[in-house]
Amino acid sequence: MIVRSSTAAPGSFTGDHPAAPRTASRMAPILGPAFVAAIAYVDPGNVATNLTAGATYGYLLVWVVVVASLVAILVQFQAAKLGTATGKSLPQLCRERLPRWGTRLLWVQAEVVVLATDLAEFVGAAIGMRLLFGMPVAMSAAVTAVVSLLLLELRRQGRTRRFELMSAAALLLVGAGIGYDILVVGNQSAAGLAGGLLPGFHGADSLVLAMGIVGATVMPHAVYLHSALVQGRGLSAEAARRDPGLVRRALRLDCVLALGIATVVNVSMIALGAGLGAATGGSWTGDLVAAHGELAGRIGGLAALAFAVALLSSGISSSGVGTLAGDVVMHGFLGWRVPAHVRRIVTMAPAVLALTLGVPLTGLLVASQVVISLGVPVALFLLVWFCRDRSLMGPLVNAPLTTRIAGATGALVAALGVCLPFTLFF
Numbered sequence: 001m002i003v004r005s006s007t008a009a010p011g012s013f014t015g016d017h018p019a020a021p022r023t024a025s026r027m028a029p030i031l032g033p034a035f036v037a038a039i040a041y042v043d044p045g046n047v048a049t050n051l052t053a054g055a056t057y058g059y060l061l062v063w064v065v066v067v068a069s070l071v072a073i074l075v076q077f078q079a080a081k082l083g084t085a086t087g088k089s090l091p092q093l094c095r096e097r098l099p100r101w102g103t104r105l106l107w108v109q110a111e112v113v114v115l116a117t118d119l120a121e122f123v124g125a126a127i128g129m130r131l132l133f134g135m136p137v138a139m140s141a142a143v144t145a146v147v148s149l150l151l152l153e154l155r156r157q158g159r160t161r162r163f164e165l166m167s168a169a170a171l172l173l174v175g176a177g178i179g180y181d182i183l184v185v186g187n188q189s190a191a192g193l194a195g196g197l198l199p200g201f202h203g204a205d206s207l208v209l210a211m212g213i214v215g216a217t218v219m220p221h222a223v224y225l226h227s228a229l230v231q232g233r234g235l236s237a238e239a240a241r242r243d244p245g246l247v248r249r250a251l252r253l254d255c256v257l258a259l260g261i262a263t264v265v266n267v268s269m270i271a272l273g274a275g276l277g278a279a280t281g282g283s284w285t286g287d288l289v290a291a292h293g294e295l296a297g298r299i300g301g302l303a304a305l306a307f308a309v310a311l312l313s314s315g316i317s318s319s320g321v322g323t324l325a326g327d328v329v330m331h332g333f334l335g336w337r338v339p340a341h342v343r344r345i346v347t348m349a350p351a352v353l354a355l356t357l358g359v360p361l362t363g364l365l366v367a368s369q370v371v372i373s374l375g376v377p378v379a380l381f382l383l384v385w386f387c388r389d390r391s392l393m394g395p396l397v398n399a400p401l402t403t404r405i406a407g408a409t410g411a412l413v414a415a416l417g418v419c420l421p422f423t424l425f426f
Helices: 033-042 044-057 062-086 090-097 100-133 137-156 160-185 190-195 204-217 220-229 237-242 244-279 288-298 301-334 340-356 361-387 390-396 400-425
Strands: none
Touching: 033 044, 033 062, 033 160, 033 220, 033 244, 033 301, 044 100, 044 204, 044 244, 044 288, 044 301, 062 090, 062 204, 062 220, 062 244, 062 361, 062 390, 062 400, 090 100, 090 220, 090 301, 090 361, 100 137, 100 220, 100 288, 100 301, 100 340, 100 361, 137 301, 137 340, 160 244, 160 288, 160 301, 190 244, 204 361, 220 301, 220 361, 244 288, 244 390, 288 301, 301 340, 361 390, 361 400
């Protein structure tokens, strides 16, 4: 069933008038949801895996980041289409169309994924605050929770555009910090970067790390969230019926622009890892705290500050997005809502415990990506399954070729996600 709106918001793409907006500049009002989802692609888990890849193997795994990012663009575009065509999130559709027991199982695995995501984000923010201010673990976790709740309050009060602009600013801030450090560290090779675009591995450990990069890039909670964020922005099933091409272009522009920036930032993280690894003669292997110390000792305080600010921005912004995704997951699968501050307290508890016990932080970040990777096959299967249904998607239904491509890439990512924990543990 396609949900249709009888009224159109100002600037909506209804196609009722010959002068309906058709240019990128007139599409500006709908740009934003993908930038919120893109924060998940530059979270502290990405920082840890990409820096480790660069420090350990140089530019060898750049191609993994690029391929995974292209898959992510396709996946997020599907999620945006699904939310636009149905007016419902992916979890809501599961609750309506699947047996109750199946929905409950899906909710449990989605909550585990969100919890692992929150763990990575809290750890990253805590590292950033400790590097910047020397904060104790408990205090840094509390500050992260408060700041992320303040960001969510903007959206709760209807200030969605401000929330999206702050997410875009956080994305650019992370990129600016990493970019500055690349410039001051140096030791970069254009030929090496180009060579990294050619697929290849160097031993089993590089394969494991590549699977970790995939797990950190294709994020299930971002899929659930994006399908909810696109609703109520002037794009509707009615608009899609009247001018599906325009709606597709609008959604595609948002996804390509936001996730394209995230791709550049992730490649830059590998380049920074490669440069810093070369500067230290291979003694630094990707640890985030040690990276700050190496930057401060070898380059100067400003380089270390830029790194800490980028990591803190990554952790805090992605923490707010993770809490929002958790709300979408619970409300969609179960029809329940829990106050944001309650969710924040529950989800921050494992991170605070792990930090208090002195668990190695970078290793904890990588381990969280292993857990997240287990949720990738579920989210991708559901997404492709629903997007191929013409009775549900209407004119935004996937073309057969798109379904085959999405299914094949989803199966590949799912296979990597399933193989990762077995490779690590056995």
